[in-house]
Amino acid sequence: MSIYILGVESSCDDTSAAVLEGTTILSNVIASQKVHAEYGGVVPELASRAHQQNIIPVVDTALKRAKIHKNQISAIAYTNGPGLLGSLLVGSSFSKAMAFSLNVPLIEVDHLQAHVLANFLDKNGEKRDKPDFPFLCLTVSGGHTLLLRVHDHFDMEILGRTIDDAAGEAFDKGAKILGLPYPGGPVIDKLAHEGDPKRFPFAIAHLPGLDYSFSGLKTSFLYFVRDQLRLQPNFIEENLADLAASLQYAIIKSLTNKVERVLKTTRGEDLVISGGVSANSGLRAAMQQLADKYHRRLFVPTIDLTTDNAAMVAVCGYFKFLKNEFSTIQAAPYSAARTSL
Ligand code: KG4
Ligand code: ZN
Numbered sequence: 001m002s003i004y005i006l007g008v009e010s011s012c013d014d015t016s017a018a019v020l021e022g023t024t025i026l027s028n029v030i031a032s033q034k035v036h037a038e039y040g041g042v043v044p045e046l047a048s049r050a051h052q053q054n055i056i057p058v059v060d061t062a063l064k065r066a067k068i069h070k071n072q073i074s075a076i077a078y079t080n081g082p083g084l085l086g087s088l089l090v091g092s093s094f095s096k097a098m099a100f101s102l103n104v105p106l107i108e109v110d111h112l113q114a115h116v117l118a119n120f121l122d123k124n125g126e127k128r129d130k131p132d133f134p135f136l137c138l139t140v141s142g143g144h145t146l147l148l149r150v151h152d153h154f155d156m157e158i159l160g161r162t163i164d165d166a167a168g169e170a171f172d173k174g175a176k177i178l179g180l181p182y183p184g185g186p187v188i189d190k191l192a193h194e195g196d197p198k199r200f201p202f203a204i205a206h207l208p209g210l211d212y213s214f215s216g217l218k219t220s221f222l223y224f225v226r227d228q229l230r231l232q233p234n235f236i237e238e239n240l241a242d243l244a245a246s247l248q249y250a251i252i253k254s255l256t257n258k259v260e261r262v263l264k265t266t267r268g269e270d271l272v273i274s275g276g277v278s279a280n281s282g283l284r285a286a287m288q289q290l291a292d293k294y295h296r297r298l299f300v301p302t303i304d305l306t307t308d309n310a311a312m313v314a315v316c317g318y319f320k321f322l323k324n325e326f327s328t329i330q331a332a333p334y335s336a337a338r339t340s341l
């Protein structure tokens with residue numbers, strides 16, 4: 001008998017609902033909140049209000065697109081953290097109420113595990129190859145930067161993490177300094193195609209071990225642009241593509257340096273990337289180069305599954321469903337990332 005999981009994601013500024021049959025996506029509806037663009041970043045209170053407006057139509061559309069009646073749902077999986085508390089409360093309260101009314105199990109999902117397991121989704125009736133456990137996974141998003149050894153679906157060892165800004169934040173803050181809209185990552189990515197990545201050398205942190213740091217890069221970028229603007233008021237306009245390419249180069253280099261360090265000391269493990277920043281074309285190319293150099297298979301989610309979406313939440317739900325790992329109505333959302341995954 002088919003297992004249909006409804007997934008609900010509302011941890012930040014995307015309201016999303018998805019329906020899976022097993023690991024196959026039947027629908028994945030994402031309402032991105034435009035309201036934050038004019039503020040240059042996510043405004044938590046506005047995000048909660050927008051989730052509240054979006055959640056019912058988004059879930060309704062996901063069920064319709066999947067051609068599934070709500071009575072066919074086997075379980076509801078929702079993001080319980082980490083994220084913005086007000087935003088999480090909208091998705092979690094909705095999911096609890098719906099599961100209660102349909103009398104189906106409720107499954108809580110960790111957003112970071114969901115990003116990793118996005119690599120286990122299938123779509124358009126095609127079964128994709130999946131990474132073998134254990135694999136090495138770089139999870140890079142607007143809020144998190146993690147280097148993980150994934151032993152099993154729900155056993156993820158943290159090898160390294162950022163001690164300050166996340167990789168996505170480095171893109172977004174750099175873009176803001178250049179006067180570009182939020183989120184800056186995709187804009188920088190596009191501009192970087194036309195620019196010279198070696199034109200301006202920005203600080204690449206060299207922390208011991210496998211942790212990351214991006215605050216030094218942000219500061220060096222800010223001071224450099226500010227100083228150049230004093231000399232040349234049109235500096236940004238005249239050098240935009242090179243600035244974007246050089247910033248992107250420094251972020252990617254910081255990320256791949258640590259990945260390479262692990263690849264040097266291990267053999268054979270698959271290489272995986274996930275999270276919003278894994279949409280970056282430069283990062284994808286750099287990781288492919290590393291995979292080729294160290295004879296590894298590289299797994300990357302399709303672009304639509306890199307940024308926040310409910311299909312990745314639902315696939316976590318599916319694997320938990322198989323293990324009968326259900327949660328109760330008491331499960332409280334959490335805002336900070338867990339110390340272990
Ligand atoms: O995973 P995600 O949707 O949300 C979080 O869980 O944080 O990631 C959003 C982040 C933003 O910082 C955005 O700028 C970045 O992913 N991003 C990109 C690209 N597409 C999205 N960064 C670099 N290049 C991209 N193409
Ligand atoms: Zn995310």
